[in-house]
Amino acid sequence: MSKITEETVEKVLYLARLKPKKAEISRFAKQLGSVLEYIGNLAKLDVSKVPETHQVTGISDIFQTSVKQETLLQEEALKNASESEDGMFKVKSVLKS
Amino acid sequence: MNISDLAISDIHDGFISKKFSCEELVSECISNVNRYEKRINAFITTSFDTAIQSAREVDNNIAKGCNLRRLEGIPVVLKDMISTRGLQTTAGSRILEGYIPPFDSTVSMRLKDAGAIIIGKTNQDEFAMGASNEQSGYGVCRNPWDLDRVPGGSSGGSAAAVAARMCVLGFGTDTGGSIRQPSSFCNLVGVKPSYGRVSRYGIIALASSLDQVGPLSKNVEDCSTALKVIAGKDPLDATTLSAGVPDYNSYLGESIQGVKIGVPQEYFTEGMNDEVRKAVLEGIDSLKREGAIVKGISLPHTEYALSVYYIIMPSEASSNLARYDGIRFGPRLEGKGLMDVYLNTREAKFGDEPKRRILLGTYTLSSGYYEAYYKKAAQVRTLIKNDFDDAFKEVDIIACPVSPTTAFKIGEKQDPLSMYLADIYTIASNLAGICGISVPCGFDDKGLPIGMQIIAPAFKEEVMFKAAGAYQNVTDWHKKKPPLKE
Numbered sequence: 001m002s003k004i005t006e007e008t009v010e011k012v013l014y015l016a017r018l019k020p021k022k023a024e025i026s027r028f029a030k031q032l033g034s035v036l037e038y039i040g041n042l043a044k045l046d047v048s049k050v051p052e053t054h055q056v057t058g059i060s061d062i063f064q065t066s067v068k069q070e071t072l073l074q075e076e077a078l079k080n081a082s083e084s085e086d087g088m089f090k091v092k093s094v095l096k097s
Numbered sequence: 098m099n100i101s102d103l104a105i106s107d108i109h110d111g112f113i114s115k116k117f118s119c120e121e122l123v124s125e126c127i128s129n130v131n132r133y134e135k136r137i138n139a140f141i142t143t144s145f146d147t148a149i150q151s152a153r154e155v156d157n158n159i160a161k162g163c164n165l166r167r168l169e170g171i172p173v174v175l176k177d178m179i180s181t182r183g184l185q186t187t188a189g190s191r192i193l194e195g196y197i198p199p200f201d202s203t204v205s206m207r208l209k210d211a212g213a214i215i216i217g218k219t220n221q222d223e224f225a226m227g228a229s230n231e232q233s234g235y236g237v238c239r240n241p242w243d244l245d246r247v248p249g250g251s252s253g254g255s256a257a258a259v260a261a262r263m264c265v266l267g268f269g270t271d272t273g274g275s276i277r278q279p280s281s282f283c284n285l286v287g288v289k290p291s292y293g294r295v296s297r298y299g300i301i302a303l304a305s306s307l308d309q310v311g312p313l314s315k316n317v318e319d320c321s322t323a324l325k326v327i328a329g330k331d332p333l334d335a336t337t338l339s340a341g342v343p344d345y346n347s348y349l350g351e352s353i354q355g356v357k358i359g360v361p362q363e364y365f366t367e368g369m370n371d372e373v374r375k376a377v378l379e380g381i382d383s384l385k386r387e388g389a390i391v392k393g394i395s396l397p398h399t400e401y402a403l404s405v406y407y408i409i410m411p412s413e414a415s416s417n418l419a420r421y422d423g424i425r426f427g428p429r430l431e432g433k434g435l436m437d438v439y440l441n442t443r444e445a446k447f448g449d450e451p452k453r454r455i456l457l458g459t460y461t462l463s464s465g466y467y468e469a470y471y472k473k474a475a476q477v478r479t480l481i482k483n484d485f486d487d488a489f490k491e492v493d494i495i496a497c498p499v500s501p502t503t504a505f506k507i508g509e510k511q512d513p514l515s516m517y518l519a520d521i522y523t524i525a526s527n528l529a530g531i532c533g534i535s536v537p538c539g540f541d542d543k544g545l546p547i548g549m550q551i552i553a554p555a556f557k558e559e560v561m562f563k564a565a566g567a568y569q570n571v572t573d574w575h576k577k578k579p580p581l582k583e
Contacts, residue, residue, distance in 0.1 A: 052475035056530025082429035
């Protein structure tokens with residue numbers, strides 16, 4: 001398991017839409033490094049023939065009956081938005097005009 | 098004896114016999130909040146006015162001779178992960194400050210339908226990420242048994258509130274031990290139900306394949322009553338099972354003669370505090386005296402559980418936390434373009450621990466690392482689950498500690514990894530989807546509570562309750578109250 005550089009931390013955090021300060025980056029790099037070192041103990045195990053577990057109940061293909069249900073009103077859905085307009089969430093423009 | 102010291106069934110008897118009213122009970126809880134909250138900080142939001150109003154309605158209904166529902170007039174607190182319609186729900190994070198859910202979680206809906214009275218939303222580690230409540234965006238919560246110590250986490254606020262008699266019943270979420278560990282730190286009974294037993298609809302997600310909601314209370318019976326109310330199939334959560342919910346209370350008081358209890362050797366190794374070891378082993382002896390058969394077992398992949406957990410949980414969390422972007426809910430920090438809005442909002446409003454876990458999860462899921470981390474963890478998760486499946490062929494339940502230590506001092510664990518290790522005895526049951534309960538089993542030399550954990554196979558909560566009930570019947574650790582002064 002490789003050592004974590006500050007560049008990697010900054011890049012991964014940017015991918016997750018976070019923009020940490022310099023001091024934060026170096027702290028996180030150290031902390032991530034020690035956690036990765038700890039979880040590196042999994043490398044000892046040969047699990048090449050072991051299936052993966054992603055859920056434990058064993059149930060699958062659960063469908064809802066298609067019936068008319070109460071849903072949120074538009075104004076309720078928008079109530080917590082920091083900005084809305086004409087019944088829609090408002091965001092900064094993505095495309096240049 | 099105060100009303101809030103009583104068990105739910107005794108409170109109901111008191112209501113019916115007019116020994117006290119629901120309004121008196123709710124007022125007593127509120128006055129305990131007013132008395133201790135400044136020092137404990139168990140709440141993020143309170144709802145006293147509606148609680149008093151509801152209490153008066155309950156009293157009116159009782160006067161009219163209406164039947165009492167299962168939790169009629171019982172003051173409850175909900176961890177702030179649990180969405181409550183019209184009542185602020187923050188998940189302990191500043192990124193959800195001011196968020197008022199327009200809908201109820203299934204859990205809060207079922208509690209309201211059963212007559213429970215919500216008196217507030219409790220403090221917690223941000224997005225349930227922590228074992229101490231120190232990672233809350235709303236300040237540290239303190240342990241009523243020792244105000245210099247943590248109440249445990251992440252459901253620390255609910256645990257502290259029940260221990261300080263600010264309510265009768267608390268609810269938390271448990272992704273890796275977040276109900277059981279604070280219960281053990283605060284001398285309470287706390288239940289992590291089997292995965293799929295309780296609906297996660299409206300529960301703010303940490304790790305969707307691990308999260309479960311459960312009760313915390315002063316005794317086993319209150320927990321089994323509460324679980325009966327919230328458990329069961331929910332069409333709004335496809336991961337809930339349709340298996341019927343037994344009347345758990347009917348298993349309390351049953352003999353445990355012949356019940357086979359496994360004691361996993363891997364859970365009694367170095368790193369455990371001696372007093373914890375002694376108390377838990379004595380607890381197991383008490384069960385033996387009641388007729389249980391105790392045998393040593395092995396869960397050979399125990400040493401990998403924490404590693405598996407710290408890959409799967411942050412992977413799921415990093416994905417779940419992507420939705421907090423300042424657009425649909427929560428505060429927004431402006432920027433030049435949309436990207437800056439995301440970056441500025443998330444950077445300013447997430448605390449350290451969510452950032453660390455987003456980092457870890459994004460890293461382990463990223464292309465090139467996925468196979469080495471996430472896929473491998475999912476494979477080892479199979480081995481951990483198999484360990485329990487094999488063990489439960491030989492034994493009915495497993496008994497072990499909840500936490501390697503009693504409540505630690507605020508600020509004591511500075512390094513994230515040392516905090517992660519606090520959950521070492523609880524996380525495996527989340528990975529395997531089985532159920533567990535923490536029951537008070539003694540105190541250390543500083544007077545801090547110790548918890549014993551009883552683990553049962555998935556959807557065998559009744560077996561877990563039966564053993565916990567039998568233990569409680571022959572001990573009185575759970576009756577001890579924290580030494581709170583005005």
